[in-house]
Amino acid sequence: GEVCTMINKKYSEFLPSMQSAEDLVLQVERLSTNIDLLKAGIENEVQRDLNVAVAEFTELKQQLERDTLVLSVLKKLQEFDTAIKEYNTALLEKKYVVAAQQLEKARSSLKVLESRKGFELKILKALGTELTVQTQNILYHLGEEWQKLIVWKLPPSKESSSLEAVLHSELHLHTVLPPEEEAAGPAVSALLQAFAVLGELHSKLRSFGQLLLKYILKPLISYPSLQPLTEEQPDVFILKFKSEKPTLDQSSPVKVFDKIRLVFELLHKYLPNVPLEQPEEGRRDGRVTLAELLGDLIWAELSDCLIQNCLVNSIPTNSSKLEQYIEVIKSTEEFEKALKKMQFLKGDSTDLLKYARNVNSHFANKKCQDVVVAARNLMTSEIHNTVKITPDSCVTLPKLPDPKAGDHLTVQKPPNLLHSGTVNLGSEGRLSQHTFSLPTCRISSSVEQLMELAYQTLSEATASMDQCCVQLFYSVRNIFQLFYDVVPTYHKESLQKFPQLAAIHHNNCMYIAHHLLTLGHQFHYRMTHIVCNGTATFVDMVPGFRRLGMECFLAQMRVQKGEILERLSSARNFSNMDDEENFQAANKAIRQVLHQLKRLGKVWQDVLPVNVYCKAMGTLLNTALTEIVTRIAALEDISAEDADRLYSLCRIMVEEGPQVFTPLLEEDQNKKYQEEVPIYVQKWMMFKELMIILQANLQEIVDQWADGKGPLAAEFSAAEVRSLIRALFQNTERRAAALAKIK
DSSP, X not given: OHXXXXXXXXXXXXHHHHHHHHHHHHHHHHHHHHHHHHHHHIIIIIHHHHHHHHHHHHXXXXXHHHHHHHHHHHHHHHHHHHHHHHHHHHHHTTOHHHHHHHHHHHHHHHHHHHHOTTXXXXXXXXXXXXXXXXXHHHHHHHHHHHHHHEEEEOOOOSOTTSHHHHHTOEEEEOOOOOGGGTTTSOOHHHHHHHHHHTTOHHHHHHHHHHHHIIIIIHHHHHOTTEEEEEEEETTEEEEEEEEXXXXXXXXXXXXXXXXXXXXXXXXXXXXXXXXXXXXXXXXXXXXXEHHHHHHHHHHHHHHHHHIIIIIHHHSOSXXXXXXXXXXXXXXXXXHHHHHHHTTSOOSSSOHHHHHHHTHHHHHHHHHHHHHHHHHHHHHTSOXXXXXXXXXXXXXXXXOOBOTTOSSTTOBOOOOSEEESSOOOOGGGOOOOTTTTOOOSEEEEHHHHHHHHHHHHHHHHHHTSOHHHHHHHHHHHHHHHHHHHHHHHHHTHHHHHHOHHHHHHHHHHHHHHHHHHHXXXXXXXXXXTTTSGGGOOOOGGGHHHHHHHHHHHHHHHHHHHHHHHHHHHTTSGGGOOTTSHXXXXXXXXXXXXXXXXXXXXXXXXXXXXXXXXXXXXXXXXHHHHHHHHHHHHHTOSOOOHHHHHHHHHHHHXXXXXXGGGOOOSSSGGGGHHHHHTHHHHOTTHHHHHHHHHHHHOOHHHHHHHHTTTTSHHHHHSOHHHHHHHXXXXXXXXXHHHHHHHHOO
């Protein structure tokens, strides 16, 4: 019973809570159904209405955009039309600036129209054409007006830049009008302004600038005799030329700058320097003056012409004139300053001024170029114009600066001659007068001048700025290098063909080598600290020049030797002289050799130094004698008559050979050298011994041999003497006895 009561109690409590849970479920289900209905409603009806509204809105928006576009297009078309109308009115009234501005307005309206995408109107093409036509129209009018204001009177000739033509050229400027006439025509400034607005100013000024350069500025630079003439009349200003006899300083930059400046001053005065609209120039204020524009267009060409045709020629050629060049630099600065003031020139130091200021370098370049050109001309001139030099000859030296003076422009006077005999080597004491002597001989006058050029250039160098000094020093080295390379090649054929020229060339080289030994020395103190660690010397070139002279002369000696041997080869080996024909052939050969030697003796006379002359002639005479001895010693059979005839031929050589030694012009002074022939002719005694053998009997030959201690033994070997005895004497007991003693 107890239990039942408990269960009932729990149950009765449970029922109501269950009831309320069920109610809750029902409520949720109802709500859910309502939501579904609502959702369906929204999806079906409200969404549809919304879509319709958006579509309507978009359509209206597009409609509005279209209308706005059409409106703006119509507005631009109207603007274009108005601009063209106003342009026409202004053009009729000759208000060119307004007209140009209206035309540009029309142009910008058209640009806007053309940029509208998807709105290509057929009318645009027609508008474009109209604009082009009107632009050409105003440009034509402006051009006509321009030609009335700026008139060029030019000669018809094709030679437009000749002096004649330039003298007939005139420029008339009708650009400055008296106030009462201002109304009659547009001022030049209005024209320029209109051109500027239309963007045509550049090309207009460029052609004006070109005419200015061609007919006025460049001729003033090129023809120093031209003078600008100006003429002012009430309504026109005229610029023309007259020609004067050119004075020396008329081509000087100072004078030329003055004339050019005058032209710019006139332009400045008679062309209004108004600020011009230059929209496309990308300038901050978009304004630029006429002078600036014109200056920009012609300055580069003008300054180039001034440098090439005026400054280049004014660079001095010797250092003493460099001081005066400051005047040119000053006037270049003044000229540029004036042009800047008139606004034709902007910016700082231009090429023109840089060139003038750089005078030292140009001076050095010009100097070096002049030196090399002068040297080259001397080297290619004739070798055979000679001068005589003696140990006392001097190279005339220009004044040299004092080594102790700090300032390189102070000049002291050293003795003006450099003795080719002595060289003062300072405190080490003097060398003997003839240590560095040159023997008396003849050299080409061109080589003497070349040497003077070298000395002059070096003394010029010592008085110059460092950079210039170095350049000049090397240009002197170049002169000698050039001689070394050019002369042997340039005169090659002559040096081979003419023995006299070979001798002169030999002397030239020795003379140069002689001077190169000491050349660096005179200028030593000044050069040392600048040139190559103090090696301002030419000594390294000496061996090369000596070799050059020697080789050329030795080549000539080989030619002469060849000719001697060639002539002697026709002497029939000196065999069978008892045959008249053979004897005549040998006699003729000997005569020809002597004739050849005599001719050489004459062409080298007074040219070669005496010692070289005697050695050369001695060597050639020796060649002839040696050849004759060799031929005779080789004969196997010599009859008594042969021996007599051979002896007579040899006597001709001994008597007449020495007479070819004539080193000096004064005949009586040559005796000494003719008597010394045995010194210069190595085989002279051998030849004399051969002549003795040809005349001697067996006993005399044995006596001359004297057991190998006699004069015969000094010249011939035992075998050669025995061979000669066999040829000269018949085989007898006496001959056998004699042969036995020769050993």
